[in-house]
Amino acid sequence: MSKKQEQGIHELYSKDPIAADRIVWGRESDPLTRRGFLKKSGLVAMTTALGMTIPFSRFMPAGLIPAAFAAESSPLQIPGKDGLIVLNDRPINAETPAHLLDDDVTPNNRMFVRNNGIAPEDIDPDTWQLVIGGESAERSVTFTIAELRERFESVTLQLQLECGGNGRSEFVPGASGNQWTTGAIGCPTFTGVRLRDVLNYCGVLADAEYIGYYGADTHLSGDPDRDPISRGVPIEKALERESLIAWAMNDEDLPLQNGYPLRLVCAGWPASVSGKWLNRIDIRNQVHDGEKMSPPSYSVPAAPVAPGTRVPNEDMRVIESMPVKSLITFPESGITQDIRERMTVRGHAWAGDSQVAGVFISIDFGATWLPSALAGAANRLAWQNWDTWVQFPEPGYYEVWARAMDVGGRSQPMVVPGWNPRGYLNNACHRVGVQVV
Numbered sequence: 001m002s003k004k005q006e007q008g009i010h011e012l013y014s015k016d017p018i019a020a021d022r023i024v025w026g027r028e029s030d031p032l033t034r035r036g037f038l039k040k041s042g043l044v045a046m047t048t049a050l051g052m053t054i055p056f057s058r059f060m061p062a063g064l065i066p067a068a069f070a071a072e073s074s075p076l077q078i079p080g081k082d083g084l085i086v087l088n089d090r091p092i093n094a095e096t097p098a099h100l101l102d103d104d105v106t107p108n109n110r111m112f113v114r115n116n117g118i119a120p121e122d123i124d125p126d127t128w129q130l131v132i133g134g135e136s137a138e139r140s141v142t143f144t145i146a147e148l149r150e151r152f153e154s155v156t157l158q159l160q161l162e163c164g165g166n167g168r169s170e171f172v173p174g175a176s177g178n179q180w181t182t183g184a185i186g187c188p189t190f191t192g193v194r195l196r197d198v199l200n201y202c203g204v205l206a207d208a209e210y211i212g213y214y215g216a217d218t219h220l221s222g223d224p225d226r227d228p229i230s231r232g233v234p235i236e237k238a239l240e241r242e243s244l245i246a247w248a249m250n251d252e253d254l255p256l257q258n259g260y261p262l263r264l265v266c267a268g269w270p271a272s273v274s275g276k277w278l279n280r281i282d283i284r285n286q287v288h289d290g291e292k293m294s295p296p297s298y299s300v301p302a303a304p305v306a307p308g309t310r311v312p313n314e315d316m317r318v319i320e321s322m323p324v325k326s327l328i329t330f331p332e333s334g335i336t337q338d339i340r341e342r343m344t345v346r347g348h349a350w351a352g353d354s355q356v357a358g359v360f361i362s363i364d365f366g367a368t369w370l371p372s373a374l375a376g377a378a379n380r381l382a383w384q385n386w387d388t389w390v391q392f393p394e395p396g397y398y399e400v401w402a403r404a405m406d407v408g409g410r411s412q413p414m415v416v417p418g419w420n421p422r423g424y425l426n427n428a429c430h431r432v433g434v435q436v437v
């Protein structure tokens, strides 16, 4: 597996952001408040690098890489995908730049890809089989896709899938794995049958505790006896009315890299529970013990730990619902804005199994916040759209920050939250850089 390295300014910041601040900008900071004190020389350096002044520089936190520097492009492209940034090509992992996630419903060519193994080839949807079994299934049944369609009610729902490692690149010290920035999230519509209808048809025994999925992708090692990934959810989550066995995304066949011809969708949880190239589901009488199901995979420390701590597996818990988060999809980071005009700001927000109550916007590095107009979700477990506008007081470099709060009053943190060894669950505020002229 090729391990992609962060370079230049990001590498420097990932090691020690406060020291990097000093080296790059000559910025000293107060270790307690993390407020940066840009010395005149540092402010001059940052201003020169940005090519503009920073009107709210007095509010700029220490260790903050201006969002304007974060843009990167990717020469490699995946068939059927458009504009995604490829983080790894074996297995294929690609994320979507925030401004390409502007659609209310994520189009197929903008849906991120996270593969743990190698996608199957020569797929024939007419002969594809899904086996339902396991020790807590009353009977084992094999279905073709046509049989699923005939026997059960078809439903279409808009459902958000976010990789548990989305945002990993910001953790310090860094965690190995795909260095996702913000783009391992999407919210297309899925069409299929309810998982619960299929499970109930086969009979769910009283001792059922979990379901575990298996897919037709193969392990990177080439060993046919090893699964790349085989995860699942507790039976209660599996039986929710939004948990689907889906064959279509946005009314088209699932894209190959998103699990064609059949996948599981259990939204609101790390997307790793939504098995692709689905060919078997076991109803288990215990917590599923498939590949990457147990700590440290998709797990975080049960209690907070200091950055860099080694955490034994028994002190970890498997991630369930994802935390509240938002994305600014317009404007694109780095745009130039006319001082005389209002700037539209919009995006999406989501909150795992919960709902978003509000999204707030700041243009002064979090000193003040204004609410945006937030729409309801198309259905449970779909992201919510929000929009607003801002007007800037004077020319210069600004950052627009977005912060969502869920109905339980839990808010996104402004800085990277609870460090964990594998770099999961970074739901820090999204920031975009704007040059006002």
Ligand SMILES: Nc1nc2c(c(=O)[nH]1)N[C@H]1C(S)=C(S)[C@@H](COP(=O)(O)O)O[C@H]1N2
Residues within 6 Å of the ligand: 111, 112, 113, 114, 115, 116, 117, 161, 162, 163, 164, 214, 215, 216, 217, 228, 229, 257, 258, 259, 270, 271, 272, 273, 274, 275, 276, 277, 278
């Ligand atoms: N069979 C199979 N299912 C899988 C995976 C995989 O590698 N193989 N990756 C999982 C992970 S870690 C994520 S984040 C989501 C990604 O879904 P996507 O590629 O459709 O965006 O699929 C999940 N389901």
Ligand SMILES: [Mo]
Residues within 6 Å of the ligand: 114, 162, 163, 164, 165, 270, 271, 272
């Ligand atoms: Mo993932």
